[in-house]
Amino acid sequence: MEIVVCVRRVRDGAEPGRSAIGPLERHALEEALRLKERFGGRVTALTMGSPPAGRALEEALAAGADRAVFLCDARFAGADTLATARTLYYGIRRLGPCDLVLCGNESATGATGQVGPQLAEFLGVPCVTHVRRLEAPAPDRLLAERALEHGHMKVEVRLPALVAVVKGINTPRLPTVWGIMAAAEKGITVWNAEDLGLDPHLVGLEGSPTRLVRERKTEFARRKEIFSGPPEEAVKKAVARLKELGVL
Amino acid sequence: MSVARDDGKFCQPTGAGNRIAFRRQNSPSELWVWAEQRRGRLLPVSLELLGKARELAPALGAVPAAVLLGQGVEEAAGELFAHGAEKVYLVDHPLLRLYQSDAYADLLARLAGERGPEVILLGATTLGRELAARVAARLGTGLTAHCVDLYVNEEGRLVQVVPGLGRGTLWEYVCLRNPQMATVKPGVFPVPKGDPGRRGELVRVPCDVREESLRARTLEMAEEEPAGVSLEAAEVVVAGGWGLHAAGGFEPVRELARLLGAAVGGTRPAVDRGWIPEELMIGQSGKTVSPRLFVSLGASGAMHFTTGFLGSGVIFAVDQNPGAPIFEVADVGIVGDLRAVLPLLIEELRKRGIHPPPPN
Numbered sequence: 001m002e003i004v005v006c007v008r009r010v011r012d013g014a015e016p017g018r019s020a021i022g023p024l025e026r027h028a029l030e031e032a033l034r035l036k037e038r039f040g041g042r043v044t045a046l047t048m049g050s051p052p053a054g055r056a057l058e059e060a061l062a063a064g065a066d067r068a069v070f071l072c073d074a075r076f077a078g079a080d081t082l083a084t085a086r087t088l089y090y091g092i093r094r095l096g097p098c099d100l101v102l103c104g105n106e107s108a109t110g111a112t113g114q115v116g117p118q119l120a121e122f123l124g125v126p127c128v129t130h131v132r133r134l135e136a137p138a139p140d141r142l143l144a145e146r147a148l149e150h151g152h153m154k155v156e157v158r159l160p161a162l163v164a165v166v167k168g169i170n171t172p173r174l175p176t177v178w179g180i181m182a183a184a185e186k187g188i189t190v191w192n193a194e195d196l197g198l199d200p201h202l203v204g205l206e207g208s209p210t211r212l213v214r215e216r217k218t219e220f221a222r223r224k225e226i227f228s229g230p231p232e233e234a235v236k237k238a239v240a241r242l243k244e245l246g247v248l
Numbered sequence: 249m250s251v252a253r254d255d256g257k258f259c260q261p262t263g264a265g266n267r268i269a270f271r272r273q274n275s276p277s278e279l280w281v282w283a284e285q286r287r288g289r290l291l292p293v294s295l296e297l298l299g300k301a302r303e304l305a306p307a308l309g310a311v312p313a314a315v316l317l318g319q320g321v322e323e324a325a326g327e328l329f330a331h332g333a334e335k336v337y338l339v340d341h342p343l344l345r346l347y348q349s350d351a352y353a354d355l356l357a358r359l360a361g362e363r364g365p366e367v368i369l370l371g372a373t374t375l376g377r378e379l380a381a382r383v384a385a386r387l388g389t390g391l392t393a394h395c396v397d398l399y400v401n402e403e404g405r406l407v408q409v410v411p412g413l414g415r416g417t418l419w420e421y422v423c424l425r426n427p428q429m430a431t432v433k434p435g436v437f438p439v440p441k442g443d444p445g446r447r448g449e450l451v452r453v454p455c456d457v458r459e460e461s462l463r464a465r466t467l468e469m470a471e472e473e474p475a476g477v478s479l480e481a482a483e484v485v486v487a488g489g490w491g492l493h494a495a496g497g498f499e500p501v502r503e504l505a506r507l508l509g510a511a512v513g514g515t516r517p518a519v520d521r522g523w524i525p526e527e528l529m530i531g532q533s534g535k536t537v538s539p540r541l542f543v544s545l546g547a548s549g550a551m552h553f554t555t556g557f558l559g560s561g562v563i564f565a566v567d568q569n570p571g572a573p574i575f576e577v578a579d580v581g582i583v584g585d586l587r588a589v590l591p592l593l594i595e596e597l598r599k600r601g602i603h604p605p606p607p608n
Contacts, residue, residue: 023520082385108516109413111533111552112393114381121385126350126463129378148374149527151471153346157464167519167526209390214420215412222563226575228583235592238564238582245579247484247541247562248508248597 001041001139001159003032004092005065006103006119009049009056020055024104026172027165031134032102033064034170039139042066044095048076048087054188061183062175069095073192078205081110085118087203090196092123100142101162105130116164127162128155132169278335279310280365280427282356283328284376286471290324292439293371295331297432299440300398301369302332307400310366311335315359317352319345325450330442334449337363341455346466347375351457353382359453360387365427367406369398372431380431390423394532395432396555406430411532411555418551433555435480435536479528482511485539485557487530489547490517491567495586498523500594501545507597513537515553530556546586549574566593 007025019026032043045060047053048071057068071091079087092098101123106113113129120127132152133145139159146153147166157163175183193200201207225241227234242248281297283290294314301312313335314328325336339355356379360368368383370376372394384391396418397409406428412419423429459465479485486508488501498518505512513530514523530537531553538559545566547553554577557563565578568585575581582589 080390081381082388082390085385106533110393111516112381112391113377113533114384114391114393117378117381118385121382127378127382128349128464130374146374147526148469148471151469153469154467155349155464156467161464209388209425210392210421210423212419213407213422216418216420218418222577223579224575224581225579226570226581226583228570231582231584231588231592234582234584235589235596238580239593239596241580242541242562242564245562247564 001035001039001100002044002096002098003035003041003100003102004044004046004095004098005029005032005060006088006101006115007045007047007056007060008104008107009047009053010108020059022056022104022108024106024108024165024167025056027167027169028102028104029060029063029065030170030172031163031165032100033173035100035136038136041099044069044098046088046091046095047071048079048084048091050077057188058183059175061186061188062179063173064179066186068186068188070188070190071192071196072190073203075193075200075204078208079203080208080210081112081114081118082209083203083205083207085115085122086207087196087198088115088119089122090198091191092119094191094196099140099159101125101160103162103164105164105166113164116162120162123160123162125160125162126157127164128157129164131163131165132167134163134165134169277308277310277366278313278363279305279308279367280360280369281312281314281333282368282370282376282379283314283316283324283333283336284371284373285316285318285321285324286469288318288321288324290327291371291373291434293373293376293432293434295327295439295442296434296437297369297371298328298332300432300437301367302440304367304398304400304406308366308404308406313337313365315339315356317344317355319343322450326444327442329446329448330444331440332446335451336448337451337453339453339455341457343457343459343462344455346469347379348457348462348466349378349382349464350462352379353386354457354461355453355455357383357386360427368427368429370429370431372433377431380429384429387427387429389425389427389429390421391429391431392421392423393431395430396436398430398432411551413551433532433536435538479511479513479530479535479537482537482539484508484510484541484543485513485530485537485560486510486543486545487513487515487547487557488518488523488545489515489553490521491546491548491569491586492518492523493521494568495546495590500586500590503594504543504545504590504597507594508541508543510541510543511537511539515547515550532556544574544578545590547574548572549577566590
């Protein structure tokens with residue numbers, strides 16, 4: 001099974017030793033590795049971004065991905081979800097035929113959840129999002145449990161397809177020392193717009209139909225009565241105030 | 249392994265967006281709302297969107313219309329008229345009984361290609377976000393997610409307001425192409441008052457979808473009632489964030505919730521740490537709540553989180569960082585070491601005789 005996993009770097013540093021790969025993409029990668037273990041094939045990690053994003057690929061290789069491809073070009077900057085999906089599509093096209101694209105249901109920052117289904121449209125394949133359980137009764141067919149607000153749907157999908165996963169689908173493995181050593185030998189392929197045969201007008205900000213036109217601050221008309229100092233006093237004052245406001 | 253690899257589908261050089269030529273009609277333009285239904289019942293967000301659509305329609309010079317896909321759902325069309333739709337496109341077919349992503353996306357995109365609506369709004373639900381993204385890609389147009397407000401600017405374009413990164417920041421987007429598409433968080437606009445006497449034009453759209461054409465097939469849908477007090481309906485909500493790791497975890501939130509008879513929720517980091525399931529996440533990509541009292545423990549107050557509870561009656565926040573943005577949206581707050589403050593807070597509430605309400 002030829003599998004591509006879209007990974008995205010998260011801003012790291014908040015927690016020491018924190019993964020460079022977004023939380024949901026780690027689940028997508030784990031799911032890809034499990035399918036490969038069962039059916040054979042190859043797992044390719046794919047990302048688009050500025051140079052630090054390469055860290056996510058190093059980590060994917062250490063976890064067991066066979067190949068890593070980095071779509072890196074200053075002209076990709078400022079892309080909205082449509083331009084991002086288009087760029088990823090050209091990357092996958094250059095990689096050659098594949099059976100399954102796995103991605104996280106939404107990024108940890110934008111959280112739009114749009115890139116997956118948009119990428120599926122570019123690829124011309126079906127997609128299932130919000131997948132919390134995935135079974136493969138046959139190598140050309142998947143059975144997915146897709147979460148709803150309160151409940152779920154069972155969806156059967158023929159490959160090739162795109163599947164976007166949510167938390168809880170699996171427990172991602174940790175990279176091993178061997179994995180990290182092997183990763184250094186695998187290397188990362190870097191492609192820019194020309195490598196992809198992609199018209200630079202169709203990527204980045206220029207290729208994005210949405211425009212950020214204004215940033216504004218909201219004013220919150222809240223009381224902002226903040227108590228500090230010795231905890232005993234602060235707690236007493238705060239609870240007394242909440243009582244006065246009639247909510248306790 | 250030979251797997252459906254040579255059918256060429258995957259690697260055709262046809263980009264989405266080229267497939268459906270978008271055409272603008274001479275007749276008055278329309279502002280569409282996808283009327284999402286489950287088992288024939290409309291979701292409240294669809295009515296919320298119709299209320300907003302009615303409000304925006306004059307400035308856009310457009311007519312509010314709804315698109316209703318399903319099986320045996322004609323009755324719901326009446327409800328859509330009552331809540332502001334002047335036109336309802338109805339596609340009624342046995343294969344549309346459950347949400348079928350291929351068929352729903354095909355039908356909505358094709359209909360939009362033919363009719364040329366100015367705007368398409370969908371609820372930012374688990375299904376709405378998927379459908380919106382597929383249709384937008386097929387039409388080659390832009391899409392914003394989780395809007396918290398919409399208005400029409402001087403140029404007559406739809407301004408889509410989404411929570412930005414950073415404290416109290418909102419980002420306003422416009423879409424350069426038509427249709428201008430957005431998904432809107434459930435619960436941010438009120439459900440308009442329905443007028444059962446209102447009628448509109450019902451347009452029956454023929455549907456030629458065949459079972460073989462469904463590459464992804466929804467086999468069944470199971471709905472689960474949420475356990476315990478539901479977040480959206482709760483009078484009091486206690487939510488926790490990443491800062492609780494310093495206090496040994498999420499337990500203080502649960503204890504306080506028991507004490508106050510409250511529902512439990514949390515931030516994205518709380519979900520990522522495995523403290524709470526995804527469906528209890530509050531914020532931009534989670535639930536929107538507006539309880540009488542909202543209590544936030546150990547959350548710094550990123551805009552992605554605060555968006556989910558700004559409509560609450562009173563907001564009470566506890567965090568150790570005095571500069572945390574959570575205190576800018578709080579009515580009452582305590583700055584202090586969570587390990588010291590939380591046990592004292594629980595103790596103080598017990599002492600003051602606050603007990604959970606008796607079970608019904």
